[in-house]
Amino acid sequence: MPELPEITNFKSFLTETVLDKEIIEVEFPETKLLQASTTDFKKALLNNKFTGAQQLGKYLFLRTNKKKSLVFHFGMTGKFEVYQHNETPKHTHLLIRFRDSSHLAFVCVRKLGKIYLADGLEEFRKEQGLGKHALDLEEDEFQEIVQEKKGGVKSALTDQHFISGIGNVYADEILFQSEVHPKTRVEKLSEKEIKRLFDQMHEVLNTAIKKEGERSEFPSNYLSRSRKEGADCPKCSGKISMIKVSGRSTYFCPKCQKEKS
Incomplete structure (x- = not known):
């Protein structure tokens, strides 16, 4: 299971690859991991940009310029793939397409991860009762x-x-x-x-x-x-x-x- 060090490296990877790109499409090949409705996710993400990445232990936050943060917990097998081609990776649960034709996929083979929307890191920490x-x-x-x-x-x-x-x-x-x-x-x-x-x-x-x-x-x-x-x-x-x-x-x-x- 990814722990704090692995999530830190995921954060660095996303900081280098997906910030400040306009989101033009959001898809959910599977919805089991979603902790909010697909409508809420699309409302928070479409025509938006990720402005920064934060971390709380095993959770990774992608802040947007519309105040909401996209939050990932990786379970046993969660990981990201960033790519230019149009073939969606197997076991993708969330797929984000950017204006520059690049894609961000959250892949989770064993389906033990979770994807949230949050108002911010500290608010999420208190809601989830995390240290x-x-x-x-x-x-x-x-x-x-x-x-x-x-x-x-x-x-x-x-x-x-x-x-x-x-x-x-x-x-x-x-x-x-x-x-x-x-x-x-x-x-x-x-x-x-x-x-x-x-x-x-x-x-x-x-x-x-x-x-x-x-x-x-x-x-x-x-x-x-x-x-x-x-x-x-x-x-x-x-x-x-x-x-x-x-x-x-x-x-x-x-x-x-x-x-x-």
Whole structure:
């Protein structure tokens, strides 16, 4: 599933390819993902232009010059295609044609994404009950969020109502780099461990953004390069283990990430 770093790269891609172009046609080959009527989408988009792109965790916003924003959640397989030819890509849910003959398609094979209209990022955040964008959090805000939570630390990191943008893969990486066991209860974290989690959250997410989400290009000491049960730990002589945490497959090194009693 695309997480914060991947969405950041989608944002950069759209900023370079679709801004300030007049929208002349909007089509919906499939409507399952739409969170408003096709009439509302056309009213908001036709004869309009995208003026900027914003991000809130796993959500991408395309602002228009008519105040409304087009908002995407990518589910497991959502992605964009920008092209000049007239053949619509398979599994397209939204197709936008521009005056310059280019096209923007939102493709989602497994149909788990969503497409919204919103008045703005902050309004949408409040309506959906989402936390702040992970990389916008200050250390004191992060500490307060973690200390307010109950239960396991991985669940705290991946709860989009508290922190927007961290999913399964990057939560595992942040915990691995922080040397915190994924089953550790939040109330057992020391202030030092919370600070380390905050620092590694920024380090891991920014590294993934710079590497454009290509895990094979991540630093050699990153778990994400060999996220597989039984693989060699990239930091010690141990082996990677897999357990279920809140129903999610979770990878860690038992030697590097000691479980607290």
